Amino acid sequence: MDQLPKEAEPAAAAPAAAGGEPSRGTASSSGVVVQIREKKGPLRAAIPYMPFPVAVICLFLNTFVPGLGTFVSAFTVLCGARTDLPDRHMCCVFWLNIAAALIQILTAIVMVGWIMSIFWGMDMVILASNKEQGIPQQL
Incomplete structure (x- = not known):
């Protein structure tokens, strides 16, 4: 059964977490890139x-x-x-x-x-x- 990525993880990082090739834009040593955006009213x-x-x-x-x-x-x-x-x-x-x-x-x-x-x-x-x-x- 495939694991879904966590909310903080981008969907493109899921193959890297599953042992596949690291996705473009993420470092192979760190694994996950988290971006925080403030939502303003x-x-x-x-x-x-x-x-x-x-x-x-x-x-x-x-x-x-x-x-x-x-x-x-x-x-x-x-x-x-x-x-x-x-x-x-x-x-x-x-x-x-x-x-x-x-x-x-x-x-x-x-x-x-x-x-x-x-x-x-x-x-x-x-x-x-x-x-x-x-x-x-x-x-």
Whole structure:
């Protein structure tokens, strides 16, 4: 009976595990190559890749006025900032950012929106620093 590959193993690595020839793209000594991809929801994927100083300003705004930095970042989408939603229209991504800002503002009363706003700003800074360092974005 043939064994099915584990979820983390690519299907092409199954013959190598069964004693056959190693598949192309995997090292013969290591056996399995595992690739991890982060799955982002539409709101999280709509965060724009901004210049680093703008991202820091948005983090500062989000820290003291929940949702304000997210609101400002929505306008960077209209100015040409890229996002992880390349197949969606610019206006759709703009409105997703506006929706995230409204969620942060409306739930700030119970502290959830304020915490979400700070994390959102930190994500903006992380994305901006990765962009400056030349680290490729994962789609």
